[in-house]
Amino acid sequence: MDTLKYQQLIYKQMLEKFKTWSEQEFITEREIYSFLHNLKGTAGTIGLDDFSQIANEKLHLLDETSNNKWIKTEWKAFLSTLIEGIHFYQTNANPLNEDTQLAIPNHTLNQELILVIDDDIIFISYMKRVLEKNGYTVIIAYNEKRGLELIYELKPAIVFLDIMLPDGNGFSILQTLKKVKKDRMFVTIISANDCKANHVKAYELGALDFIPKPIDEKILISYVTNRLAFKKELEHSIIIDELTQVYNRKFLESQFEYLIQQYNRNQTPFSVVILDLDYFKKVNDTYGHLVGDEVLKGFSALVMELKREQDIFCRYGGEEFVMLLPQTSVQDAYSLIEKIRQAMVKKDFTANGVKFNVTFSAGLIEANACLLHPKKMLEKADQALYEAKQSGRDRSVIFDNIADVVTKKVNIKIIVIDDVSIIRNMVANYFKNWTMNENYEIEVMEFSNGLSFLNSNWYEPNSKYIVLLDGLMPNMDGIEVLKKIREEHTSNEVIVSMLTGRKGNEHVVEALKNGANDYIVKPFNITDVSNRIQNLINRMFM
Incomplete structure (x- = not known):
């Protein structure tokens, strides 16, 4: 299987790295940090979970920017569990199997799109995890500007909206939405500021519900189920002929x-x-x-x-x-x-x-x-x-006056931008073998850095794009690449999922503020990512 091939590649890469370091008088703490950072994401993605866990634990002991010198005995002692583990895995690894055709699950997605607008990254992560676990497609925005863009572009069924936002507040979003057609969209205020005045103002400006924070997981799912069922019933009453009970x-x-x-x-x-x-x-x-x-x-x-x-x-x-x-x-x-x-x-x-x-x-x-x-x-x-x-x-x-028509498929380009070759190649090869329905044509492009991507002729007006963008890259990091993308392209044309393995939430917040549609934390499961991409394609490009 492909996973075993990539495991072999990472064993080889680690051994070569250790050999190179052994020939040097010293290495810097910064080099060790970079090595472990990449290993954490890569190893977890291809099934070497213990390597990923060890790398994660070691990262907490290092300074990303330090140039402190480590001699061979010091770094070998620090990385001894990895050095020992790699020999164990090599000895016990299964023989490689033949290539297999990878395919996305063949199921129909019928869940509505849900948008969460909130500046609390922990709360956003909670909402995203709970809702996606229950089969819903979730898009997130960190501020008012991005939230309004996604409402106009994607027309979600439910919008969860916090009052306090970095560049404004939820009330100003409600005020804006009063002036536009909302297509039976449910806007729900979720706020820790649960005073009577906020309730009154929210309802006066058009919110359909006000839910105080914190919110229980079961209550959240029950609420979403209830509102989507009501939305369906409302739409049914508007579009159904009363006598025959067929569409009107x-x-x-x-x-x-x-x-x-x-x-x-x-x-x-x-x-x-x-x-x-x-x-x-x-x-x-x-x-x-x-x-x-x-x-x-x-x-x-x-x-x-x-x-x-x-x-x-x-x-x-x-x-x-x-x-x-x-x-x-x-x-x-x-x-x-x-x-x-x-x-x-x-x-x-x-x-x-x-x-x-x-x-x-x-x-x-x-x-x-x-x-x-x-x-x-x-x-x-x-x-x-x-x-x-x-x-x-x-x-x-x-009626027989019909011209012959040539059927043309929708071209969807999946672009993988990551400086870690193992992750980039693995993800790209996975999607090259991806099977979608007959209406789509999948093309995969891969770049080792943001500059080579931006300098390429990657965009064609008649195609749709999914960009998997690593947040930490040399020369130009993912945020700068994201800003360049959003200067020219909306979410209707280009969907961007940021890949992050950094510690702390500030990097995720920065990505959302600058127009990312989604974020994926390394190490990630490639099957889960493919399901998420399938969901986004069906919701945004259909």
Whole structure:
């Protein structure tokens, strides 16, 4: 396996380092610190947890900036556990296995995005750990400026907002949000300053809740579960047709726009179908409107039972319905509609003890570059429906003036910037073997320092980017690189995750203040990181 290969590399690197040091009259404390700093992150990442733990313990005894001289007997005694351990691991290491294909978990992410805006790094870390452990995607901001940027860019479902911030306060964020459309976003104040005046002001400015610090883990998860369930119920009531309990015209319009955006971004195919019940006026005239309502409900229930999970079925008005079929050619859409039509022919309705049947006609069209507008597509589907009606009803007709379209995948570039070659190569090779769904094309780039990254032609307008950026590098550290990125690119284009192995929270705070979307503490588990990246891709680039 790859992990064993990297373990062998680190054994070799350590032995070479010790040999080089042994040939020198002395080394500096600073050199020992740098060696242990890199070892802490690298060893933990590739499964050598005891090496990482030893390195971490030793780091606390050293000064990162000291030039004190250590002779060979001193540094060998100080590092004796590592020297002894490396020989043990070499002796007991398993033989290398053949390469295996790595793949991300094949599951659907359906959690909403949560934003935490707070200047307390310990509290942020707590919130992030608890929420991510329960499957939520968490983005964090350290100050007001970055918090507002992320709200506008990413439109989170819940915003947890502290009152006290380094460059302002939570109330000013609430004041700003009162002037913009929030798309049913829940803004919740979490503050240790739990006075009556703050409660009143928070609610007056539009906060939906006020939670005092500290907050218990179980209460936090229960709160998030409750609010997201309420949000779903609220959205349901706004977008559901009361009679048939299928989506209404308002929801159709929003989903239509979404599918068009997807098509513009990567040419993802989709089809549109208009369905109209045949001779429905005759049903109302013969059996009455109450029976007509039952027919509408029965037809809707049948479609909901037979359609696929991803298909969007809406009542357009009266006895007319529209179905949007994502990632579906018109031929596949036709097969599905025909299956539903044939089932409808066999469905019995009853009025005053008399059984009767109702059929429907359908017009279909597939998205193409020449007709990429809801009104135009519905007009052409309606033309096909008219043809179905004129041809005798109870049939499906495809609007056949469709241009050939070439499907184009979304290009996502994962950039690894780290001066530690073992970590950089391991992470890069992992993602080179990463398997995502057919709509994405993954490309991996790696750089040993920030200057080489910034001086390269790394950015292309039609791609999306995930940057894994080490915080501690020679010549230009990660924070300076991050600042350069954020001068030109938003989180909608470039997501930055800072990698940090430094002691103290000030480095994490600095990263968040300057626009990092996430931070990853070394040593990290590469599988956890890949899951987190998958989550970010689905939430921000879909």
